[in-house]
Amino acid sequence: MAAPPAAVDFTSLAGPFRRRLPWPSPASLGTCVQLLPAVLFLGFFFMLPAATLFAYSFLTQSAQGNVGLPLTAAHYQHFFGTALYSRVLLTTLRISLTTTLAAALLAYPVALVMVRTGAMTARIITMIVIAPLIVSVVVRTYGWEVILGNGPSGVLNWLLLETGVIRHPVRLLYTEAAVVIGSLHVFFPFMVLPLASALGKIDPSLDDAATTLGAGSGRRFCRITFPLSLPGLAVGGCLVFSLTAGSFVTPAILGGSGAQMLGMLVDQQILTVYDWPFGATVATVLVVIVLAINLASMRLFDRRRRNAR
Amino acid sequence: MSGGLSRPLAWVLLPITAAVLVFILAPLVVTIAISFNDTAFVVFPPHGFTLKWYGEVVSDPEFLGSLAFSTELALAATAGALLLGVPAAFAVVRGRFPGREAATAVLLSPLIFPVLITGVALLQLFAILRSDNTSLNLFLAHVLVTLPYVVRTVMASLMLADRTLEEAAQTLGAAHWRVFRRITIPQIAPGLAAGALFAFMVSFDNFPISMWLADAQHNPVPLLIFQRIANVFEPSLAAISTLLIVFAVGVVIVVERVAGLRRGLAM
Numbered sequence: 001m002a003a004p005p006a007a008v009d010f011t012s013l014a015g016p017f018r019r020r021l022p023w024p025s026p027a028s029l030g031t032c033v034q035l036l037p038a039v040l041f042l043g044f045f046f047m048l049p050a051a052t053l054f055a056y057s058f059l060t061q062s063a064q065g066n067v068g069l070p071l072t073a074a075h076y077q078h079f080f081g082t083a084l085y086s087r088v089l090l091t092t093l094r095i096s097l098t099t100t101l102a103a104a105l106l107a108y109p110v111a112l113v114m115v116r117t118g119a120m121t122a123r124i125i126t127m128i129v130i131a132p133l134i135v136s137v138v139v140r141t142y143g144w145e146v147i148l149g150n151g152p153s154g155v156l157n158w159l160l161l162e163t164g165v166i167r168h169p170v171r172l173l174y175t176e177a178a179v180v181i182g183s184l185h186v187f188f189p190f191m192v193l194p195l196a197s198a199l200g201k202i203d204p205s206l207d208d209a210a211t212t213l214g215a216g217s218g219r220r221f222c223r224i225t226f227p228l229s230l231p232g233l234a235v236g237g238c239l240v241f242s243l244t245a246g247s248f249v250t251p252a253i254l255g256g257s258g259a260q261m262l263g264m265l266v267d268q269q270i271l272t273v274y275d276w277p278f279g280a281t282v283a284t285v286l287v288v289i290v291l292a293i294n295l296a297s298m299r300l301f302d303r304r305r306r307n308a309r
Numbered sequence: 310m311s312g313g314l315s316r317p318l319a320w321v322l323l324p325i326t327a328a329v330l331v332f333i334l335a336p337l338v339v340t341i342a343i344s345f346n347d348t349a350f351v352v353f354p355p356h357g358f359t360l361k362w363y364g365e366v367v368s369d370p371e372f373l374g375s376l377a378f379s380t381e382l383a384l385a386a387t388a389g390a391l392l393l394g395v396p397a398a399f400a401v402v403r404g405r406f407p408g409r410e411a412a413t414a415v416l417l418s419p420l421i422f423p424v425l426i427t428g429v430a431l432l433q434l435f436a437i438l439r440s441d442n443t444s445l446n447l448f449l450a451h452v453l454v455t456l457p458y459v460v461r462t463v464m465a466s467l468m469l470a471d472r473t474l475e476e477a478a479q480t481l482g483a484a485h486w487r488v489f490r491r492i493t494i495p496q497i498a499p500g501l502a503a504g505a506l507f508a509f510m511v512s513f514d515n516f517p518i519s520m521w522l523a524d525a526q527h528n529p530v531p532l533l534i535f536q537r538i539a540n541v542f543e544p545s546l547a548a549i550s551t552l553l554i555v556f557a558v559g560v561v562i563v564v565e566r567v568a569g570l571r572r573g574l575a576m
Contacts, residue, residue, distance in 0.1 A: 031404030034396035038456065039415055041393055045453050046419055049430035056433070106332075109325040127561065128330050132337065134507075134557040136514035138531040139550040142538055143336025146343060146351060146547075155339055155353045185336065188329075217318060246423025249516050253538055263425045267520075270429060280433075283426045290423055 050287075056280035067276055075281035085265070089285065092261045095176055095251070096244040099183045103191040103240045104233060106184075111196040111232075112225075133189045141253045144182045148172040148254065174258035182250040187243045191236035198232025199225070234297045242290040262286045337554050344547035351544055362548035372533065372549060379529040382444075383512040386451035387459075390508050393452065394459030395501070401460075402467040416460045419453060425517040427453065432521040443527045450518045455508035462507065466500025502567050510560055 057075055061067050079085050110129065114122050132140060147155040150173045157169040172178055202225060210220045248263040255261065262282055269279035339353070347357035366372055394416075401413045419427060428450070435446045470493065478488045494501075516531040523532055530553070537546050 028404070028406055031400045031406055035400035035404070035412060038393040038397035038460070039412065041452070042415055042418065042456070045431065045434070045449055046422075046427065047415075049434040050422065050427070052437070053426070053430040053433055106325070106329050109322040110329050113322050113326045125326070125330065127565065128333055131558060131561045132333055134510050134514070134561055135337065135554050136516070136531045136534070136557075138514075138516055138534045138538075139340070139553050140336055142534065142546065142550055143340040145538065146353065147336055147339055149353075153351075153353050158353050185333065188333065242421070242423070246425050247517075248425050248520070249535065253535075263423075263517075266425065266429060270432075271521075276433070279429065283429055286423055287426055290421070294421055 053280050054284055054287075056277050057284045059277050061275065061277050075278050078278065079281055079285065085282075088260050088262060088265050091176065091259055092245055092286075093289075095179050095183065095259065095261065096241045098176075098180050099187065099244045100191075100237050100241045102180065102184050103188055104237060107188065107191040107195050107236065108229075111192050111199050114192070114196045115200040129189050129192050132185070137186055137247075137249045138253075140186060141182055141250050144178070144185065145173065145253055148178050148181070150174075173254060174256045176255065176259040178254040179251045179259045179261070182254045183244045183247060186247070186250060187240045190239040190243065194235040194239070195229060195232040198229045198235075202228045231301055234301060238294050238297050241293055245289055246286060340547050340550045341554065344544055344551045346544040346547070348544070350542050351547065362543070362545045363552075365545050366548045366552065369545070371528075372530075375528050375530045375533040378527055379513055379531075382447055382451055382529060383509045385448050386455050386512040387505055387508045389448065389452035390455040390459045391501075391505060394456050394504075395463055398460045398463035398467060402464050413464075417457045420457045420461075424454060424515075428518040428521040431518070435522070443522065443524050446522045447519060447527060447529075450522055451512040451515065454515060454518055455511050458508050458511055459504045462500050462504030463497065466497040466504075469500075470496040499567050503564050506560055506564055506567075510557065 056067060058071050058073065059067050060070055060072055060074075079089075110125065114125050114129075149155065149157065150169060150171050152158060152161060152169045154169065154172065156172060157166075160166045161169065206224050206228075207220055210224055215223070245261075246263060247261070248267065251259055251261040252264055252267075262285065266279050266282045266286070269275045269282060273279075342355050343351050343353060344362055345358050345360070346355050347359035347361070397412075397416055401409055401416065431446070431450050431453070435441075440446055474496070475488050475492050478492050479485075483491070513529075514531060515529070516535065519529045519532055520535075523529060528536075530549075534546065534549060
């Protein structure tokens with residue numbers, strides 16, 4: 001980050017500085033003044049606390065609640081050695097993966113339509129896809145709670161009863177399926193938008209050339225559209241997986257004790273049990289999962305790009 | 310835009326797309342519909358029609374207190390994020406220095422970290438620092454979550470800005486500040502406005518940071534709704550939600566007008 005002092009060319013600074021305002025000037029000192037406040041802010045209020053939280057997961061909490069030495073890996077052993085916690089971890093992974101796959105399957109047609117229809121339709125679809133993003137997650141999840149209500153006046157149950165599909169209300173709320181549906185709704189735009197931008201970049205003459213050479217629409221999709229859309233799919237998949245794994249509101253309202261996820265466990269350990277080191281351990285596990293998924297996909301696509309050259 | 314949809318493909322894709330759009334709108338439409346229910350409990354299908362829940366909401370001191378606090382917090386956080394983020398975006402797009410990519414990664418790093426965990430980490434930091442000023446803690450935390458959004462939108466609009474216009478003005482003898490004010494700012498203004506609006510909404514809607522740092526006197530709207538979902542079964546909650554939905558739709562329309570949605574959000 002910090003450049004060695006020798007790299008600063010003082011002679012070039014003196015000139016523009018005497019008369020000109022430094023802000024819009026490209027001089028390195030000006031750049032430094034522009035950049036430093038934000039970087040210091042992030043260092044102190046983001047990097048430092050994140051590192052402290054990580055450190056806490058290896059410390060010991062005394063009976064009085066003080067956290068300190070000795071260093072220990074006991075919290076991790078406790079986390080991975082207890083069936084209850086392993087179940088929460090597995091539930092989190094299962095819900096995140098299901099949500100990601102469902103989002104990919106449903107986003108693909110929407111993104112294709114978005115890039116291949118007229119500008120007006122594309123604009124309307126974009127508005128409808130993005131608008132919910134700006135409505136608070138809590139509000140949207142409340143809407144799903146009403147729709148998935150377990151009684152006969154839950155919207156979906158009412159619909160199924162009225163149409164004669166079921167005879168008695170079915171249990172929808174407080175299940176993993178409810179959390180998947182809610183998360184799918186909340187994070188869907190994060191899949192559609194990268195996918196649409198990848199699909200929009202595909203050169204249409206490729207499709208025309210393939211058609212001229214006699215390829216059918218199925219073959220064109222498998223050999224051209226799909227492979228070229230993979231980067232968008234990967235970006236969207238990473239976002240949806242990470243956001244679902246780290247969510248709190250949706251599982252807390254729609255899942256409850258029926259689908260406990262890691263975020264709820266962190267909340268419980270820190271705000272109810274006051275066990276800071278164990279809360280920090282669960283938080284670290286969550287962060288490692290999210291970062292691993294993101295790094296893996298980045299590596300994968302860097303290698304593909306290098307091989308393509 | 311590429312070649313259009315072939316007939317058989319359109320037959321498959323259009324119904325799926327329509328179904329997905331219904332799925333996206335369903336919880337919003339249902340919430341709006343039940344807010345006019347004239348029963349004491351939320352029932353579906355909606356029963357009767359009344360505006361009394363809206364009357365109740367706009368005279369509910371707890372909700373109004375939360376609304377005022379959320380608005381002040383979002384305005385302050387947006388101002389803070391602009392103050393830190395706009396110069397930083399200029400530095401990483403326009404500056405020439407070693408470690409430019411690393412600096413960009415640092416500026417955007419809070420985006421790849423689970424927000425919930427950022428919140429716990431901040432709670433811990435403020436506990437260690439013995440900072441028990443809730444408003445200040447929430448302000449700093451909200452600047453942190455909104456900052457990357459501002460940096461990203463301003464970076465995107467700076468990269469699209471035409472530098473040759475600035476060079477032309479400079480060649481014609483315009484002073485540096487004048488070039489900045491008359492050429493640079495007007496070019497990035499839509500991106501700046503969209504970034505500010507989006508930052509406001511990110512702060513206004515935030516739950517996973519506020520849940521750790523708020524207290525009863527400083528209770529942002531999303532927290533209030535979350536608490537009430539567990540113990541208020543009246544349609545008044547749907548009325549509050551409807552007001553927020555209408556507000557958000559308004560913001561979306563403004564962003565779309567000002568900058569174009571996808572560009573405004575830098576996605």
